[in-house]
Amino acid sequence: MIDSIKKSSIEFFNTNGLPSKKLENWKFTSSKNFKNFNKSSSLDEIKKIESDELSIVFINGVLDKHSLENFKFADLIEVKNLNELTKKELLYCSESFLNESMFNLGVSEFENGSYISFKENSVIEEVINIKNYFFENGQNERVSSFNIFHINERSEISIIEEDIKENFSIFNLKLNKFICENSSIFKHGKAYNDDSQTHSLSYNYYQIEQDVALNVDSMVKSSFFNKEFIEVDLNKVGSDAKINILNLGKEEQHVDNNILINHKAEHCTSFQHVRNVLDNKSTAVFNGKVIVAEGAQQTDSNQSNKNLLLSLESNAFSNPQLEIYADDVSCGHGSTTGALDENSIFYLRARGIDYSSAQKILIKAFAKEVIDDFSLSSLQDISEIALDSWIDG
């Protein structure tokens, strides 16, 4: 079955090719560098990673089953190979993802994807570390991965994803699907504190059922190219999705968030807060869309994108959108882009704080407002340390 899915996916990619700037989500994003990467081959040798009891390890996108031997909550999870899933289980996701040529390329190339299911009533207070190790197997490789996480009813799970690699060039094409069943709580933190040679393109689909609380918190620093698609389907009543993202860009880095939230049921709330701090020639793109379906009454949704430009050559492209087909909703969106406020700098300097320190204080204040909204305190700590070194660097 999976072979036929892969075959049709590669046909889709071959027909459509690399995404062009004519596509709305790629209008301000160049895919030309993608040509420089070739499909990765399997690692020549199996790498041995020492993992702790709170970590699940992936090596070049593939689950390292050895890490589960130490995993403290191994009895609360069920693991399958994606080959064991039906086509519907595998590819029930966003229509827009299925029409993305790079998503299809990822589907056609991934190997040994995993389905990790947290059993019903699994309440885990500790944060689980998802450690994605990457090893160089050849020059300029594209590593495609596809993994599914299933949070079953009344479970409470927190994870922090971290990519770990040496200083080499790689294209990380990552497909993830998260299913949150009724009355579950899922906190998904991501810390991409990478070197400057990484190209990362990720597709994250969240299938949200009834009375779910979802938090997606992300801090991206230093990747050369980082484009992330997030799509959340709020399928049933009473769920809440909060997305907080901080991107820090320098030199010629490109950070890119494409967020679509589908309000398909009544009494759901969603909140998007994306901040970009851009220095040198870095660029950021925000494509955020909220669609409130007919009948999704009492929806409460807010979307905010704020960009701080630290140089004349940095650029931010912001495109917040709302599509509302219900008449009893509260939806807001806003976007701001600007430099550091000269009056604030004057105020701090008038108290004896030098110009450079005043700038740093204001940059940190801008970024920290997102970090403070992260749902996981450990991700707040990681992000604050990364932010400090980025500002001082």
Added chain:
Amino acid sequence: MIKIKNLEASIDDKTILKGIDLEISAGEVHVIMGRNGSGKSTLANVIAGNEAYEVDGGSIAMNNTDITEMSIENRALEGIFLCFQYPVAIPGVGMAYFLRSALNAHRKHQGKDEMDALEFLNNAKAILSELGLDDSFLKRSINDGFSGGEKKKSEILQLLTINPKLAVLDETDSGLDVDALRTVAKGVNKFKNENNSVLIITHYQRLLNYIKPDVVHLMIDGKIVESGDMSLVEKVEKDGYSWLEK
């Protein structure tokens, strides 16, 4: 303390200050009054080094050091403190962090060790108590969500924490109710001593009911046209400024 000679300044090619002469000695409180647009706040900003203004002529000396070309922060470290008329809100920067950073910048300049967090907090809490502010004030972001009165009290908190040589109060009394005005005045009176100076810029007599000035200056069209004692304030309250125009 501060000696200003024939100071001329402009903003966006518009000349505002047209030759200010002013000398304030240690232990003195001076007041500048004048109509809107006479250049009072411009003078305060130019003393503080606001780079939005261009100094076109004259000089400013602080304790015999020419500070006319000095950066904003170095003027502050030399002892100039501007109480802002409109203090900016800076979300995300906590008052405690800001105050301690400012205080330690001054201590470093004075060759002193940084003040540790505990000592700083104890000092700050004592000042807050005198200003009738709760300790939680320190956990809030700088002026973010502050009422008009809280913003001005925040300025006085900073004044008393940093303890500069010259306090320039730019219409600190504007928008304050009587209680807040008394609190602000109490803070300024606590600050002033024989080793420092205060320059008050105001439109009204009411702050001067609580802080007694040594010298009163009246400003018209970018110049100090009259200087004298408290009787000048009473005359302005009674007759306005038109009698000064020739």
